[in-house]
Structure formats: structure tokens, C-alpha cells
Amino acid sequence: MSLIAASPSEAVPALSESGVGERRGSSRPARLAPTRIRLQGRAVAAVFQAMDAMAVALVTLGVALRWDVLAFAVAALIGVAGLGLFKAYHFGWREGLVLHLSRAAVGLLLAGGTSFLALAPFLPAPDVGRAMLSWTGWTALTLIALHALWWASIRRWRRNGRLTPNIVVVGATEAADRLVAAVLKNREANILGVFDDRLDRAPDHVRGVRVLGDTHAMLGHRIMPYVDRIVITVPGQARERVRQLMERLRVLPNEIALLVEGGDAVGEAADFARIADVPLATISGVPRDAWRAFNKRAQDLVVGTIALILAAPVMLLIALVIRLDSPGPVLFRQRRHGFNNEEIVVWKFRSMRHDRADPKAAQQVMPGDERVTRIGRFIRSTSLDELPQLFNVLAGEMSLVGPRPHAVGMKTGDVESARLVAEYAHRHRMKPGMTGWAAIHGSRGPVDTPEAVRRRVALDVAYIERQSFWLDLYIMAMTIPCLLGDRAAVR
Structure with missing residues (x-):
């Protein structure tokens, strides 16, 4: 018998890269790497x-x-x-x-x-x-x-795609044509595709880079977790169109840059350099975000390794009790949203009956939920079921502190939770965490009402804007007393 309960789709679906050349486009790498493992030059x-x-x-x-x-x-x-x-x-x-x-x-x-x-x-x-x-x-x-x-x-x-930034272009304009030409010349960025709302006027390719659809298709496109930034290229006089595009695309977690067509050549060249973020062109002035990401990763590795060593005996005991309590595997894995909307497989101790597992979280846990086992109620109430996520942290898919990862397709009532808040995807601008600002402020467990979803998103976005090494230490220190004192949350 397997020790792992898997969701119906066990792994993130890979993008097809067959048909190199015409299918892949002139500025698309042979292999795509998710943005969470991208290196900054x-x-x-x-x-x-x-x-x-x-x-x-x-x-x-x-x-x-x-x-x-x-x-x-x-x-x-x-x-x-x-x-x-x-x-x-x-x-x-x-x-x-x-x-x-x-x-x-x-x-x-x-x-x-x-x-x-x-x-x-x-x-x-x-x-x-x-x-x-x-x-x-x-x-x-x-x-x-x-x-x-x-x-x-x-x-x-x-x-392997870890160093060169990936971008997509919105607008099949003359500025887009010049941008693609510049990138093909210096190879300091990859352009994965072009999107344009005016498909009846747009060509099939821009210098070999495929036009993949309109912005509606872009919002749910499988390529977006691999995109570092979105570049809007529009005519300089189309201010209203820019505003509409920004409003439509703000629901995405990806960084957005604006390249206005019709500027002077010197300014446009400078814009190209900023968009490409020329890898290794200079060694001075390392961006603050790079150091913050480095510090956070170092913190995850050091504290996560210590936590795993200390928690190992408890994890072995929980695994044994789960096997004795009910038939089925010890571990449960579920596809959830990670950094930049990447789908990752998150590990947990199984807390529900194996035949009643709900990998898509279509029905969130309610008080007295009969799907939860006896040992499951205890490990859920104490969050001990989350301990296997330490492996996700050490693998770099999660962080110790961050917005809690939600299941792909999770619903609040009959509505997909992501549709209830326009800024929902903003919580994916940082790696998901085992604990977080929302968790220590009472937003823990299911989000079964639109108000609960909005509150959690607001707390997650507030954390992302304030994140620091010391704030993470504070959240970790407050997590255990918050869990011990929280008897209202249903998990």
C-alpha cells in the first residue's frame, strides 16, 4: 500500500516544447524554469x-x-x-x-x-x-x-533558463517589433510570446515570436508562472488603452513594465536595457529585493533544517498513529498555488478518511466534519499536519513565513475563491509559507465566506509589503502561542 495520497494530477503539467523553431518561437529557450528559481545577474x-x-x-x-x-x-x-x-x-x-x-x-x-x-x-x-x-x-x-x-x-x-529573464509583450506594435529585435541581438532576455486584444489586426508572429492570443487568454495561460515581467507596448497617444490594460492585468502577480511607443531613441534604448535587466552587466548596486530574497532563503534553509531535525521524532510518531487510526496512506499531497501562480505539490499528514479526500478543496472543512479522522482532528487543530511542508521549504517551493498556499480551484461556497477579490493573485508575489501574518491574526483555516477571503488577502498583501528578516522572526515566535490560544479556528 502506498504511503502517499496523491491528488488526481500528481505533478505540475509541463509545457510542451516539441516543435523547436516555429512552434517555440525565435526568442524562447529550449527549457523554461519557474521564476522562483531565477537567479539575478x-x-x-x-x-x-x-x-x-x-x-x-x-x-x-x-x-x-x-x-x-x-x-x-x-x-x-x-x-x-x-x-x-x-x-x-x-x-x-x-x-x-x-x-x-x-x-x-x-x-x-x-x-x-x-x-x-x-x-x-x-x-x-x-x-x-x-x-x-x-x-x-x-x-x-x-x-x-x-x-x-x-x-x-x-x-x-x-x-536551463535560470539566469536570463523571461518576458511577454502586450501589444503587437512597432515598439514591440523593435524590442524583439533588440532582444534577439543581445540575447539578454527571452520573449516567450506576444498578446494583443486586437487579434484581427495583429500578425501571427513578431519577428518569429508567436502571438498567443488576447489578454483574456493571457490571464489563464500556462506560460505565465514562467514570466518575470509583462511589457506593455502601445502607441504613445493611447492613454485610455493603457489604463484599460493596466486595470485588466493588475490581477496578475507578475511585474508589469510600460514601454510607450513614440519616444526618443535614447530613452527607448534605456527602456530596453531596464526591461532586459542585462544579466551580469554590472557588479555594483545589488537591488534590495535581491538581498531580501537571499536573506529569506538563507533563513529558510537554516531554521528549516533545525526545525526538521527537532520535529523528526514527532513526525515519526504522527505517521505511526495515522497508520493505526485509519486505513490509507500517511501523507497527502495536493496541488496548490505557489510563487507567481506556479502550481506546486504541497505535502501534509493525511487528516481525512482516504476515500473522502478532497484534493481540490471543493468543500472546505466545517465544524464536526465527518471526513476528518480522530487523529486528524488533533493534528489539524494543532497544525501538526503541516509539518511535512518543511520538505517543501527546503526544496525552495515554500518559505517558513508567507501567505498560506491555497489549493488550485479552491471554492468559497459555490464560487472559486480567486474570483472574489481582484487582488487575490497579489498574494502569490511571494513564496507561500507554513505560517504567516494572516495566521497569527486569526485568519487561519478555511475561508468560507467572501469577507473571510478579502480579510486574508488584505493581511497577506500587507505582509508582502512589509516583509523583513525581523518580521519573519516575530511571526515565527508568535505562531506557537497563537496556535495554542486559538480554539475558534476550524481546521
């Missing part, structure tokens, strides 16, 4: 630079132990700065390994070597040549090995 470059600095520092320390430490330290510092000046962290799409390594070596040796020569008078004369040769050789070998690794990593991340 500037953050990656900053990590590469930090690791280069650490490696050079270790080499410098090893060499300088025999000579003047201060002189070598200054040379190493200026040498690492020289890597940035010579664009050693700019990995062009067509740049070969030899060219990249040559630029990195020239940057390091010119900057570091010049500073070293300036400091040479302060070193003992007999040792100057030997010291310079030793430091230069070991530093060059170390950086060549590292940058070969960086170059290969960038190539791999671009191939």
Missing part, C-alpha cells in the same frame, strides 16, 4: 566577486608570510578592483572562454602589478623579483580556475 556577479576576493586573499596571505604582508594586501585589493574595471564579471552571450579569461587576467595583472611595483621600494631588494613572480603566478592560476568555473556556470544557467 547582479547578485550572482556580487557573489563571484566576493569569492574571487577571498581566493586572492588566501593566496596573498600564503605568499606574504615570507615577505611584507601590507604591500601584498594592498596589491591584492587593487587587483580585485581591477577585475571589475575590466568587466571581468560581464559574461556576454557570445563571449568565449579564452576571451573572458584574457580580460580577467589583464585586469588583475595591470591593477595589481602596478600597485605592487609602486610598493616594491618598501620590500627587501633581493626578494622583490621572487616575491612578485610568486604572487603573480599563484594569483593568476587561482583566478583562471575560478573564472573558468564562473564562465561554465553562467553558460549552464543560461541554457
